[in-house]
Amino acid sequence: MSESKVPSLQDVVAGTWGARYRIETEASLRFGALARRLDAFGAPRALSELAERASRDETRHAAHCERFFRAAGGQQLTGVDHVVEYAPASWAEPQRLTYEVVAQSCLAETQSTASLVTLLEGAESQELKAVLHELARDEVHHSRLGWAYLAWARPRVDFSFLGPLLPGMVAGSAGPEIFKPAPEGADHPDLxxxxxxxxxxxxxxxxxxxxxxxxxxxxxxxxxxxxxxxxLGKTLSDARLIPG
Ligand SMILES: [Fe+2]
Ligand SMILES: [Fe+2]
Structure with missing residues (x-):
């Protein structure tokens, strides 16, 4: 596509499913690593089992994303085959593990659940509706892992390091473009x-x-x-997004 060409609806749709495919393949690896680390950290088996299950779910989700990507005419699909831990390696394991669980489950998966629920009503085909339903059902469990981990870890891990880091984590999981004006074609209601x-x-x-x-x-x-x-307040105000 040339730079001046406005992307078609199908381009935006294919691009979104392609990006989701990457996110799902990455999430599968992250949850697989989390399952091992939760076990090693002495977390209840129920938590590492949630992470193992999440890792398998994400692989299944990636296959759905690939199908919709192809159906929208997408060509080049790239997955993620290795991940770099979000937290610095110099930290102690309790902080690193907590940071990782918060970033993946409490932030990314909670937001993913909200997006999927938003999409459920508008989906035009039964196939899409069924897949969105399946994804939303699973992502709820993936986010629950994060909140359940925090409840278990609360008496064991000092969370005071997290508060000052949350703005960066929240901004990172949203991506900088979310507070900018919509790119061409990205705000069409038919999406x-x-x-x-x-x-x-x-x-x-x-x-x-x-x-x-x-x-x-x-x-x-x-x-x-x-x-x-x-x-969040400052970001919305800087972007002039706070309702007047
Ligand atoms: Fe997923
Ligand atoms: Fe997930």
Whole structure:
């Protein structure tokens, strides 16, 4: 595609399923590593089993994403075949593991669940509806792993290091483009019918999920979300996205 050409709806749809394929393949590896580390850390077997199951789920999700990518005319698909841990290797394992679980489960999977639920109603085909339903059902469990881990780890791990890091983690999981104006073609309402959340709605769901699920979830489990709350307020105000 030349640079000046506006991407078609199908380009945006294929691009989204292709990006999801990468995310699912990466998530499968991350959960596989988390399962081993949770066991090694002495976490309850129920938590490592959730992570093992999540790793298998993500492989199945990737296959669905590939199917929709091809159906939308996508050609070049690339998966992720190895992952670099989010946390610095210099930290002690309790902090590293906690950071990893929070980034993957409490942030990424909670947001993914919210997006999928948003998509369920608008999906145009039964096949898409069924897949979105399957994905949403699984992602709920993947996010639950994070919240259950925090509840278990609370008396064992000092969470005070997390609060100041949350703004960077939240920003990183959203991607910088979410607070920018919609790229060409990315805000079309018809995208919803094909399993893609239009840009502005995606941002709205993202912010609402932070405010109604993620931040209160952290606070109820002893993780200070004050810095993340003020980061969000400032980001929305800088982007002139706070309703007047
Ligand atoms: Fe997934
Ligand atoms: Fe997931």
């Amino acid at each position: 919803l019918r094909q399993g893609v959340v239009p840009h502005s709605l995606r941002r709205q769901v993202y912010v609402e999920t932070l405010e109604s699920v993620v931040f209160p979830g952290f606070e109820s489990l002893g993780v200070d979300a004050a810095a993340a709350r003020s980061w």
